[in-house]
Amino acid sequence: MPALTADGVSAGYGRTTIISDINLTAERGNVTTIIGPNGAGKSTFAKTLVGILRPSKGRITVGDVDITRMPGHLIPRNGLVYVPQNDNVFKRLTVRENLEVGGFASRANPETRMAEILAIFTDLEKATDKKAGFLSGGQQNLLAIARALMVDPSVILLDEPTAGLSPAYTDVVWNQIARISQLNTAVVVVEQNVERALKHSDFVHIFVAGTNHVHGPAAEIADLDLASIFLGRSGAH
Amino acid sequence: MSNIWYYVFTLVFFLFDYFILAMGLNIQYGETGILNFAYIGFVAVGSYVTGALALPSSVGTGQHYILGLGLPFPVNLILGGLASCGLAVVVALISLRRLRTDYLAMVLISLSLVLYDICNNFVPLFNGADGLYNVPEPFAGVLKLTTNSFIPFFAAVTGVIAALLWWVMSRITRSPQGRTFRAIRDDEVVAAALGKDVFRNQLKSMLIGSFYAGVGGGLIIQFSGSFNPTAWLPGETFVVFAVLIVGGVGNNVGMLVGSLVVETLLIHLPAFLPAIPGHPGLIEYFDSVLIGILLMAMLWFRPQGIVPERVRRALSLGAPANLVAGRGEAPGSAPGRPVPVEIATADAQGEK
Numbered sequence: 238m239p240a241l242t243a244d245g246v247s248a249g250y251g252r253t254t255i256i257s258d259i260n261l262t263a264e265r266g267n268v269t270t271i272i273g274p275n276g277a278g279k280s281t282f283a284k285t286l287v288g289i290l291r292p293s294k295g296r297i298t299v300g301d302v303d304i305t306r307m308p309g310h311l312i313p314r315n316g317l318v319y320v321p322q323n324d325n326v327f328k329r330l331t332v333r334e335n336l337e338v339g340g341f342a343s344r345a346n347p348e349t350r351m352a353e354i355l356a357i358f359t360d361l362e363k364a365t366d367k368k369a370g371f372l373s374g375g376q377q378n379l380l381a382i383a384r385a386l387m388v389d390p391s392v393i394l395l396d397e398p399t400a401g402l403s404p405a406y407t408d409v410v411w412n413q414i415a416r417i418s419q420l421n422t423a424v425v426v427v428e429q430n431v432e433r434a435l436k437h438s439d440f441v442h443i444f445v446a447g448t449n450h451v452h453g454p455a456a457e458i459a460d461l462d463l464a465s466i467f468l469g470r471s472g473a474h
Numbered sequence: 475m476s477n478i479w480y481y482v483f484t485l486v487f488f489l490f491d492y493f494i495l496a497m498g499l500n501i502q503y504g505e506t507g508i509l510n511f512a513y514i515g516f517v518a519v520g521s522y523v524t525g526a527l528a529l530p531s532s533v534g535t536g537q538h539y540i541l542g543l544g545l546p547f548p549v550n551l552i553l554g555g556l557a558s559c560g561l562a563v564v565v566a567l568i569s570l571r572r573l574r575t576d577y578l579a580m581v582l583i584s585l586s587l588v589l590y591d592i593c594n595n596f597v598p599l600f601n602g603a604d605g606l607y608n609v610p611e612p613f614a615g616v617l618k619l620t621t622n623s624f625i626p627f628f629a630a631v632t633g634v635i636a637a638l639l640w641w642v643m644s645r646i647t648r649s650p651q652g653r654t655f656r657a658i659r660d661d662e663v664v665a666a667a668l669g670k671d672v673f674r675n676q677l678k679s680m681l682i683g684s685f686y687a688g689v690g691g692g693l694i695i696q697f698s699g700s701f702n703p704t705a706w707l708p709g710e711t712f713v714v715f716a717v718l719i720v721g722g723v724g725n726n727v728g729m730l731v732g733s734l735v736v737e738t739l740l741i742h743l744p745a746f747l748p749a750i751p752g753h754p755g756l757i758e759y760f761d762s763v764l765i766g767i768l769l770m771a772m773l774w775f776r777p778q779g780i781v782p783e784r785v786r787r788a789l790s791l792g793a794p795a796n797l798v799a800g801r802g803e804a805p806g807s808a809p810g811r812p813v814p815v816e817i818a819t820a821d822a823q824g825e826k
Contacts, residue, residue: 310666321664328660329659329724
């Protein structure tokens with residue numbers, strides 16, 4: 238059973254539909270990336286998955302739990318955690334407090350879980366008493382990912398986790414994403430950088446004008462004429 | 475008791491009382507980020523209800539008010555605090571669920587004005603513009619307190635209540651609940667994404683803060699024996715905000731320091747200074763000017779306040795020796811062994 242299933246999801250703001258009939262599945266242990274031009278509906282879809290926006294049509298399930306109309310704050314308890322694009326840490330709380338806030342949504346012992354997470358994110362362990370606002374942009378993104386893992390999710394949804402980072406730190410974040418997927422977690426990433434998305438992902442979905450235009454294994458997607466697809470043409474060879 | 479001691483104990487009372495009020499606003503604004511510009515309305519509700527519960531039936535008193543149950547202190551004080559909580563529930567259900575930051579602040583300012591007009595003009599409620607007076611002094615009969623001995627006695631009682639409420643507030647702010655409040659203050663969306671019910675937690679914060687507001691207001695009417703609309707003009711909310719900003723938002727010790735500087739030294743002390751010859755009452759009007767200057771100076775030179783919010787120190791956490799990463803095994807790793815991951819040290823390149 239897929240960790241996350243979106244079946245025919247449509248959503249928007251008010252009467253304006255932004256995304257239409259989106260289908261997507263994410264498996265544990267895989268990195269599934271959503272790419273597409275600006276305005277394609279990637280972030281709208283992410284917000285719909287986590288209950289910030291209500292879908293007008295379709296069904297969203299995490300494992301076998303239907304979360305389609307579930308209040309947003311209950312969704313993490315069912316295994317789906319969202320890491321927003323910017324301002325994704327509690328800047329006036331320390332690193333430790335940031336992790337603890339995530340830990341109390343988990344059924345696991347927060348202290349044990351935190352030790353596990355800090356063993357993975359070794360940079361953060363050195364800065365547990367530092368206010369999150371004093372971390373660099375890349376470290377803040379890693380903290381946001383680490384904090385999401387405190388919930389012990391089956392699916393982690395990252396909205397442009399490398400936005401604004403230098404190329405060197407972008408690789409650091411992507412390497413972490415790959416390792417998170419190895420923890421038997423399904424990772425869904427919304428990304429602008431096509432090259433890196435194809436390099437690090439198992440499956441890729443290309444959104445164009447609010448639809449899931451093309452999707453498939455990253456290796457196959459890499460063979461397509463992506464420039465044409467991004468411009469709204471079919472792009473298939 | 476000489477005049478000087480009367481002044482001193484009055485200042486001590488207001489120090490403790492505004493400490494309580496500031497703690498209440500701090501949990502709402504400093505800890506949870508709710509910009510409650512109607513805070514003085516919650517203080518007034520607590521004050522009126524406490525007073526009206528302490529007073530006997532209004533028949534034959536020359537006043538018009540509801541309740542009039544003649545309840546003893548501190549039962550009336552607690553109920554006054556709970557009355558403010560009742561108002562908080564109504565306000566939260568109407569505005570907190572849908573409005574954020576500046577829009578919420580505008581609604582709350584409006585609420586403060588509406589409350590003021592109702593209390594000022596609807597005489598049967600709390601005696602209109604005259605307000606409540608002749609409120610019995612707590613324990614004065616039992617302890618045979620005179621007017622002179624009541625002031626230091628009640629200043630001490632207020633100090634004890636302030637200490638108790640400080641202890642409770644410290645427990646709250648240090649608890650996981652306090653951390654959740656601060657997380658919501660920093661970012662509501664991220665907090666919700668981690669499973670926090672933002673509205674429910676904001677409501678809790680409103681209730682706690684409103685109880686403190688109600689108790690602080692109740693102590694004022696018990697101390698002075700009277701309370702009327704001139705005591706809680708909507709602008710008074712900003713005096714409590716000044717206590718927070720000067721003392722240090724998000725720090726309970728800062729509330730005490732802010733209360734000392736703003737409420738005691740700037741507002742009440744000038745009222746006891748000798749008048750300027752030829753300009754009686756002029757000194758008292760300087761308090762608003764001084765508060766304004768102080769606020770601007772603090773926001774410019776020391777926005778974190780005199781006592782800034784503390785960084786909660788944590789003990790170093792070591793990973794368990796038998797650590798297993800997550801629920802699955804990383805490819806290439808032996809079962810039961812940790813999965814070490816090297817992260818490049820963040821440098822300037824990593825900055826956004």
